[in-house]
Amino acid sequence: LSSKLPDIGVSIFSQMTLLAQETGAINLAQGFPDYDPPQELLAALARHATTPGHQQYAPMPGLLRLRAAIAAQVSRLHAGAPAPDPATEITITAGATEALFAVLAAVVRPGDEVVVFEPAYDLYGPAIRLQGGVPRYVRLPAPHFRPDWDAVRRVLTPRTRLVMVNTPHNPSGAVFDASDWAELARLLDGTDILVLSDEVYEHLVFDDAQHLSARQHPLLRERSFVLSSFGKTYHATGWKVGYCIAPPLLSAEVRRVHQFLTFAVSTPTQHALADALETDSTDTHARGLAAFYQAKRDQFRQLLADTGWELLPVPGGYFQLARYAAFSPAGDLAFAETLARDWGVAVVPVSAFYHDNFDEGLVRFCFAKEAATLTAATTRLRR
Ligand code: PMP
Numbered sequence: 300l301s302s303k304l305p306d307i308g309v310s311i312f313s314q315m316t317l318l319a320q321e322t323g324a325i326n327l328a329q330g331f332p333d334y335d336p337p338q339e340l341l342a343a344l345a346r347h348a349t350t351p352g353h354q355q356y357a358p359m360p361g362l363l364r365l366r367a368a369i370a371a372q373v374s375r376l377h378a379g380a381p382a383p384d385p386a387t388e389i390t391i392t393a394g395a396t397e398a399l400f401a402v403l404a405a406v407v408r409p410g411d412e413v414v415v416f417e418p419a420y421d422l423y424g425p426a427i428r429l430q431g432g433v434p435r436y437v438r439l440p441a442p443h444f445r446p447d448w449d450a451v452r453r454v455l456t457p458r459t460r461l462v463m464v465n466t467p468h469n470p471s472g473a474v475f476d477a478s479d480w481a482e483l484a485r486l487l488d489g490t491d492i493l494v495l496s497d498e499v500y501e502h503l504v505f506d507d508a509q510h511l512s513a514r515q516h517p518l519l520r521e522r523s524f525v526l527s528s529f530g531k532t533y534h535a536t537g538w539k540v541g542y543c544i545a546p547p548l549l550s551a552e553v554r555r556v557h558q559f560l561t562f563a564v565s566t567p568t569q570h571a572l573a574d575a576l577e578t579d580s581t582d583t584h585a586r587g588l589a590a591f592y593q594a595k596r597d598q599f600r601q602l603l604a605d606t607g608w609e610l611l612p613v614p615g616g617y618f619q620l621a622r623y624a625a626f627s628p629a630g631d632l633a634f635a636e637t638l639a640r641d642w643g644v645a646v647v648p649v650s651a652f653y654h655d656n657f658d659e660g661l662v663r664f665c666f667a668k669e670a671a672t673l674t675a676a677t678t679r680l681r682r
């Protein structure tokens with residue numbers, strides 16, 4: 300069989316989690332919390348998992364009560380944007396992962412070009428290529444990883460179908476501000492280029508900055524697929540529930556794919572999430588996440604202050620990038636292996652986020668961990 304993705308191996312996140320298990324290293328590699336979702340949410344899932352009548356297929360686009368609760372929350376948080384219509388504009392997916400794949404399958408035809416900022420979440424490039432699309436990569440420069448919009452302008456062609464953005468950004472934590480959205484809107488005005496805005500870390504924006512959604516820009520809203528994930532918002536990456544918000548015509552195309560990709564997402568899990576949203580009409584949970592993660596970021600950075608680790612700025616998300624030049628001249632993959640085997644901490648080498656494995660000597664730590672885990676890991680990292 301000739302592979303459709305001959306250059307793609309096992310995802311770096313699985314590789315590094317396996318390496319952590321083999322070596323006993325503390326796993327700061329794959330992005331997931333080492334704590335559980337809120338107790339009430341776990342109780343709600345237990346309740347719905349044993350409720351007769353909640354065990355069969357959910358409606359294809361998702362439970363209406365969950366979509367309505369998302370619409371209500373989004374209308375409170377996305378200031379200036381009209382509430383999305385739960386019936387026609389919100390689709391529940393098996394994590395943001397499925398939403399990404401469904402959007403790409405829905406809109407990318409063979410030969411279509413898709414603009415991707417690198418470093419990029421590892422599925423973007425391969426998922427585009429599986430549709431016959433051609434990724435056009437634009438590099439984000441360290442240490443701030445902010446887009447150079449002139450460079451974006453230069454890669455746009457009549458074949459450009461879609462621009463993919465991710466704010467807050469994995470792995471750098473960079474956050475779009477109003478000027479970024481305005482620049483993107485200016486570039487796309489008068490074209491039929493669409494936008495996929497991956498906003499799974501939307502609630503994790505620090506230092507009193509605000510998350511701005513593509514939905515909050517009127518010109519972008521009408522051409523954007525906006526994705527989020529309950530995995531990040533509720534510390535429940537294992538639940539695999541996310542969603543896509545897009546105008547009715549775009550949502551209809553996503554649903555054409557979604558109905559054949561998964562058809563529908565786990566019913567009791569959707570009920571539990573709907574309970575959580577419905578009983579939190581002031582968004583206390585979502586609004587509390589910034590302070591919660593900022594404290595973890597600050598603890599982690601403090602514990603590594605005055606060491607050889609050069610810590611890059613972290614405006615959002617739950618990852619810390621660090622330069623390790625003081626310790627080793629090795630490539631980042633080799634150094635990540637040494638870190639797991641000899642130092643006892645697993646990380647992700649940042650070259651994994653580039654299609655050409657561009658390596659500038661950076662590793663990524665996930666700080667979505669208990670204080671004790673961060674203390675134990677940094678004790679090993681302080682040499
Ligand atoms: N996009 C980004 C930027 C992510 O970091 C992740 C999770 N690692 C996803 C999408 C996938 O989200 P989910 O776990 O909900 O499928």
Ligand code: GLN
Nearest residue numbers: 312313328329330331469
């Ligand atoms: N999004 C997570 C990360 O960036 C991992 C997701 C996965 O393992 N596929 O680490």
